Amino acid sequence: MFSNEQLERYSRHIILKEVGVKGQKKLLEGKVLIIGAGGLGAPVAMYLAAAGVGTIGIVDADEVDLSNLQRQVIHTTSDVGKAKVQSAKETMEAINPDVKVITYREFVDSTNILDLIKDYDFIIDGTDNFPTKFLINDACVMAKKPFSHAGIIRFRGQLMTYVPGQGPCYRCVFKNPPPKDAVPTCKQAGVIGAMGGVIGSLQAMEAVKYLIGKGDLLTGKLLTYDALKMEFHTVKLPQHVKDCPICGENPTITELIDYEQAECDMK
């Protein structure tokens, strides 16, 4: 049973017919892993902590840099130089002491990802590079974990949700990573700070809906946002790509792949 304090903290959720006490309990019992404590990961981590998602894992090997603060709202000026996962944990615990935050200060690769995701109900891809995006997809398909993909650059963002058996995976849509240096990263191209807020908040919304089991998820669809034109589009995706090398009928990818990173992305 909830304490009066918890009833008050989560009152705006509990009042909602779709959430109620039962939905709030599901959130408190929920476990979400956020890969990347950056532009996307920051709003996801803050909203999920505020929502009372009981266990939140956060993975990032980097330290807070002054150039991060324009968009990574979970970190403050005094956090510069601190491990991002530590800075994120402090903010999340300050928002909501009900939440257990587990930090992983490491790079995600083929050797650790399956172990990282195995205890979580839902995974958030808050990364900024294609090799890791494909790795997260392949690992989630193999481990049958739902995840939210998102990407942001300049004034644009996109996201889609993968749920095993309920639509295409990221690789069904984007077969392979683009050639190295063919697509600029945020670092080279820039990104408007609020873009992480828009798209990351939508990822947090998908995680919440998945945990409470209400509404329609962004499965089988890709949502794109163009801030300059102020247009959202939902593109319908093929329901299932039979010859997808990872989730198709005869998968040719049976081991995880560490694609090479563009050099400018490495520190």
Added chain:
Amino acid sequence: MADFNVTEKVDITDVVCPITFVKAKAVIEELETGDILEILLNDGEPVQNVPRSLKDEGHKILKLDDNGNGTYTLYVEKGEE
């Protein structure tokens, strides 16, 4: 006083709006359809809002008794999930 076969009771006089409704909702969600909840609530905002909110959620308001001391006792039958 209890003209009904009350399944559960809750006192929401220790909290203010909108937590009054939230506290009542937290208890009624755990009950089965047809069960009866007895709610002790304060005059004023709670007595104006809580019965209406419960009705909006599909529950049946059975009776509201004025206890004459600034509190009311509300009997609600849980509706379909």
